[in-house]
Amino acid sequence: MPRPAAPLLSRDQIAHAALALVDETGTFTLPGLAGVLGVSASSIYHHFPGGREAIIEAIRGHLAAADLPTVPDDRDWQTFTEAWARAYRRTFAQHPRMVPMLTAQVVSDPRTLAGYEALAKVLRAAGFPDEGLLHAVTILDCFVLGSALDAAAPLGVWAESPDPDSALGGAIRAARVDPELRSQRSFEIGLGILIDSLGRLRVGL
Amino acid sequence: MPRPAAPLLSRDQIAHAALALVDETGTFTLPGLAGVLGVSASSIYHHFPGGREAIIEAIRGHLAAADLPTVPDDRDWQTFTEAWARAYRRTFAQHPRMVPMLTAQVVSDPRTLAGYEALAKVLRAAGFPDEGLLHAVTILDCFVLGSALDAAAPLGVWAESPDPDSALGGAIRAARVDPELRSQRSFEIGLGILIDSLGRLRVGL
DNA sequence: ACCTGAACACCGTTCAAGT
């Protein structure tokens, strides 16, 4: 089948199918994606000249578009920052198998970049000085990225030790709570700490 | 050349060569590694039946052995936690190209696990209750992992916008400081905040 | 412009065969 009357594929369709494929199988191969789409692997390159990497970046954009705040609004900076961080983490947690691919690759998706830019603008408007703003964004970014990794593979799943004396294993068993829920609670506590302290340090940052 | 009198390879040698290969080239392939070692790719499997994944885990162990505290000592918990977090981040920052491979894979290396266990023991001895201890370790882990990613690919390298109005780009240009140094300073500030706040919350965590 | 099929240069891993 050569060129059809209407295109068989679109960038959105490809990115969407790729995300679904990763969510279900945990792997992302061009042949696999082509199979799902019912086309040949080479035809994907017509829509994504950048190949595999560009598709992953498109998925990042798809995820960012879902609920990451990308425009400053009239909420106070704490509320905006909370929303930004929660959206980031929630999205990653919903697609754990996508996380390693997203963190392995430099961010170029404009919507994700807009999210960082919006956060920076909100902090600037709140009186954070240049360097302090940068530290604040970096610290929040680090915590959110790490939390995304933790959401994808919580401490609990690999730190369970058979040793009954293990302080970590013991605490995990004592906590008796679903790993995802616990990971989420840790995130909320950490986020609260950071926003609170960054606010207090703000000008002296 | 069949089996030589003395083994040509050892696990340590293989892991060391693999790390050097990643540091230099940014890629890790079995054929590439075999080439550096002067053996055939298949011979590596005799030392690492677990293949590629097991070699990466051995590298993790090699890195953890370097300076990660893996045994509780008599320092106060803040000092121990600082040392643990700094060692973790420093090691990753020294091998940025290794970071994506290390974060993409579940931790099974015993020395790294011992590091988490030691941290948990120190916190328990300092009076952190079970669940609070878990949150503290998780929060620190998230921040350290995220910082490792940031050290490998600092915000600054991809958030530089040509837009002169960009709050983030402007702050980065205004900061006028080496990205690795800035990343490090952000880490220190964030770590200070977390240790301080975790200490204050401790029992109520 | 958009898709196909063949081709290229790779991968990771397995395994019989050697000593």
Next chain:
DNA sequence: ACCTGAACACCGTTCAAGT
């Protein structure tokens, strides 16, 4: 036990050929 070489089932990517 430890290494080799061949083999298997894959990859991502390119490109001439079709309409």
